[in-house]
Amino acid sequence: MSERNTSIDIAKGLGIILVVFGHNWIIAHNHGELFRIIFSFHMPLFFFLSGAVLHQDTAFRDFLVFKADALLKPFFVVLSAWGLARIVLSGVDAHTYVLGMLYATGNTIEWVPLWYLPHLFLAMLLAWSVLHLANRVHAGLLLPVVCISILLAAGIVVTRICSQLDVQQFASLHLWLGNRQHDFPGLPWSLDLIGISTAFILLGYVMHDYVMRFRFLPWAFIVALLLFAALHFFFDETIDLNMREYGTWWIATAQALLGIYLALSVSACLQYAGKLGKLLAYLGTSSLFIMIFHSWIEWKVFALLARWNSYAYLNASLALLAGLLIPLLLLSLVKKYKFLYILLLPKAHTPRLRAGT
Numbered sequence: 001m002s003e004r005n006t007s008i009d010i011a012k013g014l015g016i017i018l019v020v021f022g023h024n025w026i027i028a029h030n031h032g033e034l035f036r037i038i039f040s041f042h043m044p045l046f047f048f049l050s051g052a053v054l055h056q057d058t059a060f061r062d063f064l065v066f067k068a069d070a071l072l073k074p075f076f077v078v079l080s081a082w083g084l085a086r087i088v089l090s091g092v093d094a095h096t097y098v099l100g101m102l103y104a105t106g107n108t109i110e111w112v113p114l115w116y117l118p119h120l121f122l123a124m125l126l127a128w129s130v131l132h133l134a135n136r137v138h139a140g141l142l143l144p145v146v147c148i149s150i151l152l153a154a155g156i157v158v159t160r161i162c163s164q165l166d167v168q169q170f171a172s173l174h175l176w177l178g179n180r181q182h183d184f185p186g187l188p189w190s191l192d193l194i195g196i197s198t199a200f201i202l203l204g205y206v207m208h209d210y211v212m213r214f215r216f217l218p219w220a221f222i223v224a225l226l227l228f229a230a231l232h233f234f235f236d237e238t239i240d241l242n243m244r245e246y247g248t249w250w251i252a253t254a255q256a257l258l259g260i261y262l263a264l265s266v267s268a269c270l271q272y273a274g275k276l277g278k279l280l281a282y283l284g285t286s287s288l289f290i291m292i293f294h295s296w297i298e299w300k301v302f303a304l305l306a307r308w309n310s311y312a313y314l315n316a317s318l319a320l321l322a323g324l325l326i327p328l329l330l331l332s333l334v335k336k337y338k339f340l341y342i343l344l345l346p347k348a349h350t351p352r353l354r355a356g357t
Contacts, residue, residue: 004285005053005212010277011267012049012284018042020294020323023113025302025316036238040252041259043116043241044200046287048260050124051204052211056131063128067121070288070346075117076101077343078292079109086110096178106242107185108177113295115242117288119190123197130202144202151202155195156249162192163244186244193241200256216268224265228258283324289334289344290327298323 021027022038055063079101086092100108106115134143165184177185186192204211231237231254237247239256246252270277283290298319305315334340 006271006277006281007214007264007267008049008052008211009281009284010270011045011263012287013280013282014263014267014270014284015042015045015049016283016287016290016294017280017324019046019113019291020298021320023295024298024320024323026313026320033232036236037232039240040232040238040247040255041263043239044256045260045263046116047120047123047197047200048204048207050120051127051201051206052208054124054127054131054201054205056128056135056205060128060132064125066346067124071117071121071124073346074288074292074344075104075114079111079114082111093178096176099176100178102188103177103185104189105186106190107183111292111296112242113291115190116291119193119197122189122191123194123201126194126198127201127205130198131205141206144206148199148202148206151195152199152253153195153249155193155197155199156246158192158195159241159244159246162186184244190241192244196241196246211264214264214268216265221262221265224258224261228255228262231255231258283328286328286331289331290324293327293330294323297326 018038019042022035022042027035027038058066083092083094083097083101087094087097097110104115104118106112109115130144130147134140137143162184167183170184173185231251235248235251237251237255239246239252247255267280270280301322302315302319305318306312309315334344
């Protein structure tokens with residue numbers, strides 16, 4: 001296997017910082033402009049980067065097993081352990097908890113950010129299938145490019161339909177699944193979002209060579225930054241996939257693409273930033289583990305600090321650091337114990353890589 005692309009790891013590191021910050025009290029308590037800025041591109045960025053390193057030439061069975069090991073295993077292990085504790089110690093209804101976990105959307109699980117894991121699993125499988133079909137019919141990148149437009153358009157339409165459903169029609173479903181937000185919970189494993197997520201994954205795959213050879217261009221960065229800022233200044237649009245929100249299609253899509261470009265540009269610079277670049281790259285390689293544990297940790301730390309002082313912004317800042325650093329400590333602990341490693345981390349996997357990876 002060739003050496004990892006440091007710039008992509010840094011981009012993941014920047015992305016996971018935005019995810020943790022986006023779930024922090026500073027952002028969550030009023031959903032203002034900073035919320036709209038972060039959410040307009042941080043999840044599309046992760047889907048895009050997943051596509052940029054997608055190993056389509058891996059056999060389907062190997063691909064399926066590896067993705068299940070990397071994404072589904074920690075999802076079910078963590079939520080099963082948490083559910084057992086909640087059922088035994090807090091009297092949570094076991095039937096409702098298990099059904100909600102199996103349904104696996106942000107509305108039906110207690111650790112909301114984990115909805116991303118089973119959904120990414122489905123989206124990666126769909127992306128692999130599209131690329132495999134393209135190889136079978138010798139369509140090259142033409143079919144993936146066509147599918148990007150079709151899937152994105154279909155995904156936006158489906159998201160709009162879901163957001164406009166009468167929630168009263170799903171009262172029994174809310175009760176059955178333990179839906180805490182009492183709006184339409186989405187399809188199982190957020191299948192209703194798969195058009196949007198897969199489109200960004202395929203875009204990352206199509207742009208693989210460009211991403212791997214990405215170079216910072218000052219003029220392009222300035223233009224992209226000005227356009228990104230202008231869109232947010234003149235329009236109050238964003239993307240919140242968990243809440244089934246995708247703003248005006250051309251504005252939200254443009255913001256996502258510009259945000260991705262800006263993240264890649266910053267990452268290209270930071271790979272030469274010495275220790276800072278290495279720290280961000282380490283956060284990037286640990287991003288999935290941080291994704292799993294950050295939210296519960298930072299809100300618990302925030303609540304604990306709030307008992308001792310009333311400085312909400314200071315408490316939230318410290319909670320943000322805890323949401324990033326404590327999962328890293330847990331990860332180092334997990335790596336030391338084989339039993340925990342097997343439960344939470346994927347097995348070593350060396351798929352054949354595309355040229356340039």
